[in-house]
Amino acid sequence: MAGITTAPERSLLAVMLSRRIVALALAFLIMIVGIAVFAPALFSLDPAAMSVRQRLTPPGAAYWLGSDAFGRDVLSRLVHAGRVSLLIGAGVALAAAFAGIFIGLLAGFYRRLDGPLSRLIDAMMAFPDILLAISLVAILGGSVINVIIALSIVYTPRIARIVRASTLVVRELPYVEAARALGSSTSYILSRHVLLNISSPIIVQATFIFAYAMLAEAGLSFLGVGVDPATPTWGTMINEGRQFIDRSPYLILFPGLAISFSVLSLQLLGDGLRDALDPKIARQM
Amino acid sequence: MHDTLVSIRGLSKTFHSDRGPVYAVKDVSLDIPRGSIVGLVGESGSGKTTLGRTVLRLIEPSSGSTYFDGTDLNSLNTKGMQAMRRRMQIIFQDPVASLNPRLRVRDVIAEGLVAHGVGSGREREQKVAALLDEVGLKAEHMNRYPHEFSGGQRQRIGIARALALDPDFIVADESVSALDVSIQAQVLNLLLDIRDRRGLTMLFIAHDLSVVEYLCDVTAVMYLGRLVEVGPSARVYSEPAHPYTRALLSAIPLPEPGAKRGRELLQGDIPSPLAPPSGCVFRTRCRHAQATCAETVPSLSPRGDGRKAACLRLSEIS
Numbered sequence: 001m002a003g004i005t006t007a008p009e010r011s012l013l014a015v016m017l018s019r020r021i022v023a024l025a026l027a028f029l030i031m032i033v034g035i036a037v038f039a040p041a042l043f044s045l046d047p048a049a050m051s052v053r054q055r056l057t058p059p060g061a062a063y064w065l066g067s068d069a070f071g072r073d074v075l076s077r078l079v080h081a082g083r084v085s086l087l088i089g090a091g092v093a094l095a096a097a098f099a100g101i102f103i104g105l106l107a108g109f110y111r112r113l114d115g116p117l118s119r120l121i122d123a124m125m126a127f128p129d130i131l132l133a134i135s136l137v138a139i140l141g142g143s144v145i146n147v148i149i150a151l152s153i154v155y156t157p158r159i160a161r162i163v164r165a166s167t168l169v170v171r172e173l174p175y176v177e178a179a180r181a182l183g184s185s186t187s188y189i190l191s192r193h194v195l196l197n198i199s200s201p202i203i204v205q206a207t208f209i210f211a212y213a214m215l216a217e218a219g220l221s222f223l224g225v226g227v228d229p230a231t232p233t234w235g236t237m238i239n240e241g242r243q244f245i246d247r248s249p250y251l252i253l254f255p256g257l258a259i260s261f262s263v264l265s266l267q268l269l270g271d272g273l274r275d276a277l278d279p280k281i282a283r284q285m
Numbered sequence: 286m287h288d289t290l291v292s293i294r295g296l297s298k299t300f301h302s303d304r305g306p307v308y309a310v311k312d313v314s315l316d317i318p319r320g321s322i323v324g325l326v327g328e329s330g331s332g333k334t335t336l337g338r339t340v341l342r343l344i345e346p347s348s349g350s351t352y353f354d355g356t357d358l359n360s361l362n363t364k365g366m367q368a369m370r371r372r373m374q375i376i377f378q379d380p381v382a383s384l385n386p387r388l389r390v391r392d393v394i395a396e397g398l399v400a401h402g403v404g405s406g407r408e409r410e411q412k413v414a415a416l417l418d419e420v421g422l423k424a425e426h427m428n429r430y431p432h433e434f435s436g437g438q439r440q441r442i443g444i445a446r447a448l449a450l451d452p453d454f455i456v457a458d459e460s461v462s463a464l465d466v467s468i469q470a471q472v473l474n475l476l477l478d479i480r481d482r483r484g485l486t487m488l489f490i491a492h493d494l495s496v497v498e499y500l501c502d503v504t505a506v507m508y509l510g511r512l513v514e515v516g517p518s519a520r521v522y523s524e525p526a527h528p529y530t531r532a533l534l535s536a537i538p539l540p541e542p543g544a545k546r547g548r549e550l551l552q553g554d555i556p557s558p559l560a561p562p563s564g565c566v567f568r569t570r571c572r573h574a575q576a577t578c579a580e581t582v583p584s585l586s587p588r589g590d591g592r593k594a595a596c597l598r599l600s601e602i603s
Contacts, residue, residue: 174383178446181343182397183370196387 015276022272025265032262036082045076047232056248066250068240078254081232085214085262088148088233092213095152097206100159105190107160108167118164121157129154133216134225142228151216155209162205166198200277204270211266218259234259290486291317291340291454296349298332298339307558309335311510311566312349314585317454317503322480322487324501324518326494326533328555332510333490337456340488341373342366353454371401374447378459380439384431390417390442391427397450416445420475437468444475448483456488461496473500494537498522506530509566510558512585516592526594528571528602565597573602 017023039045051071059066065074107117124132136150170176171194179189220226221235229236234255241251298310309332317323327333338344340351342358351358353373361369374397377383384393394416395409404412414424420441431439440460447455457476461469473496479485491497497504497518504521506514506529514527525531532549551570556562562569568578575598583595596602 174377174379175385177343178375178377178383178443179396179400181341181370181373181375182400182446182450183367184396184400188400192388192392193385197385 012276016272019272019275022268025268025272028261028265029269032082032258033086035079036086039079040083045073045079047072047077047080049073049076056244056251058248059250065254066248068237068248068251069244074237074251074254077232077237078234078258081234081237081255082258084144084227084231084233085217085235085259088144088151088217089210089214089266091148092151092155093206093210095148096155096159096209096213097202099152099156100161101163101195101202103156104160104163105167105194108164109171109186109190109194114164117160121160121164124153124157125161129212130216130219133220134223137220137225142226144227144231147217147220147227151213154216155212158209159202159205162201163198166201167194170194170197201274204274204277207266207270207273211263211270214259214266215263288318289316290319290354291488292352293317293336293340294350294352296336296339296351297347298335298344299347302559305559308510308561309558310339310346311561313507313510313512314349315505315512315515317486317488319453319486320480320484321502322476322489322500323503323505324497325488325490325505325507326492326497327507328492330509330555330558331507332558333492333507334458336507337375337458337488337490341375341456343375368401371397371450372452373454374450374452374456376440376443376447376455376457376460378462380436380443380463381431383443384439386431388430389427390429390431390434393431393442394427394446394449396446401450403450412449413445416448419448419479420445421471435468436464437472440464440468440472441475444472444479448479451483452485454486454488456490458490459492460489462491462493469496476500494534506533509555509561511566512595513567514592514594515585516588516590516594520590520592526588526592526599527567527596528573529567530594565595573598 017026049072051067053071054062054067055069055071057063057067057071059074063073063075065078067073068077103117103121107114107121133150133154136153137147140146140150176189176193179193217226217233218235218238221233222239224239226235227233229240237255238252241248241255244251293313293315296310296313297308300307300309311332313336315323325333325336335344339346342351346359353369356369358366358369391410391413394413398404398409398412403409410427413427417424417426422438422441422445426434431442434442440463443460460476461472464472476487476489477500480487489497489501501518504514504516504518505512506521506527508529514521514525514530516526521530522534525534528549532551535549549572553570556566556569562579564577564579564581565571565574565583568574571578578597581597583597585593585595586599587593588599
């Protein structure tokens with residue numbers, strides 16, 4: 001039995017990093033996560049300390065990124081706000097992935113459940129994301145955990161749809177029939193045969209939802225319906241800085257840049273993941 | 286002990302499509318003797334694959350039953366059927382799609398052992414190694430993924446998976462059709478070896494008549510969901526009784542250059558199972574058809590030499 005060939009396969013990471021822009025995005029994301037996690041412990045960064053005499057100080061030696069209308073350090077607030085934004089993004093991505101996998105597997109594997117669940121998914125996707133999020137936060141009340149819950153509900157249908165469609169394909173493959181012939185349980189078939197083979201599109205979509213959720217959180221906070229104003233987020237910082245836009249544009253510039261670069265990096269990472277997981281594209285890279 | 290391991294009785298399967306009922310398998314009765322290989326041949330769309338699946342209750346039959354070692358499979362509940370699956374297995378046509386690409390060979394082969402809680406982790410590993418050896422692969426192959434193997438090797442992995450639970454009965458659904466001719470021969474000889482060693486009973490589904498002649502003790506010919514002829518392979522091949530079998534066999538190419546034989550060419554295509562002809566399903570393409578053929582459904586009647594054929598004019602045309 002000759003002829004067994006082991007193709008020298010490059011790892012997923014190697015394929016992704018061969019694109020410079022994706023490598024850059026990943027480096028940026030690691031940097032901001034690193035700052036958000038470690039900086040508050042290493043430096044004295046009090047986001048609430050006020051200094052009324054040094055209100056609206058432009059960026060300089062005293063305040064690297066300036067101070068706001070209450071004389072609070074913009075850099076400190078930016079770092080603390082980053083923790084909240086990243087927490088919300090990651091929380092929503094994880095929660096929406098779990099709920100979407102659960103609903104999508106049920107809809108895709110059990111024909112009886114497909115009709116009702118698919119209609120529910122369609123109905124939810126018919127609402128504009130931000131409108132649904134505003135309504136849900138209005139009902140639940142503004143706190144970090146409630147914003148995560150509300151945005152998870154908003155983004156679950158996106159994952160559920162992908163999981164359902166992929167499950168429909170895999171369900172009919174001979175190896176699933178082989179598993180039934182062997183007497184494997186439905187839970188084993190779903191976890192080992194279905195979920196394992198549809199994980200790539202789920203991971204890619206979860207990365208995009210991470211980005212959407214950070215953007216949506218900023219939008220909610222900017223509109224004043226996000227987390228309560230005492231908790232700094234990039235959205236609330238822009239909302240507060242809006243009144244001083246002509247005199248102190250740096251107040252919205254830095255949180256704006258933070259949002260833009262984080263979301264852009266996540267999107268690029270998602271694109272890179274999608275291409276690297278697609279064997280047809282990955283070979284050309 | 287019965288001499289018949291699998292007894293199919295009046296098995297039918299009707300699918301419901303948008304354009305009406307599709308009669309995929311219609312009133313099939315067939316006995317598979319213990320330790321024998323029964324070949325099931327027929328054109329594409331004759332319902333042979335559906336029959337194979339329905340026998341194993343991977344597809345629920347519309348009516349009729351399969352008796353496995355005396356037990357009516359339809360009488361079993363989910364749990365009883367799950368336990369019974371240890372004794373009956375299937376080998377697939379497509380060596381690529383029948384193996385989960387994300388699982389290592391050891392997990393593919395051990396799946397049945399895990400499902401039925403057989404053995405400890407160590408015992409399963411030894412069993413997988415023994416199975417790989419039995420199908421002509423090496424024990425160290427167990428840590429590789431399916432894509433690292435060729436088509437023939439993958440088919441061997443599929444056979445090892447089916448053998449893992451030491452079944453009594455295996456349905457081989459077009460199991461060599463997707464392979465090169467040289468590889469086909471290897472896999473066929475492997476199946477014969479395994480049958481002799483383990484005393485397996487097999488239902489071998491194929492459209493390749495030469496393969497069935499080589500491998501099978503009994504040949505059953507299927508047309509449009511019905512069996513038209515069943516008998517010992519040697520007899521069926523040397524002296525086909527049913528007009529359809531004759532036409533089918535005359536289409537086998539002869540291995541000598543320039544050799545010719547009286548070919549019985551069939552006119553037209555197999556009719557749609559959405560609207561099968563009345564009476565004898567083959568009458569629309571049969572050159573012996575008469576008016577009576579449209580009225581009576583011929584039953585599979587014994588011919589005395591161990592053979593059965595479903596044709597009203599059998600005595601006149603033979």
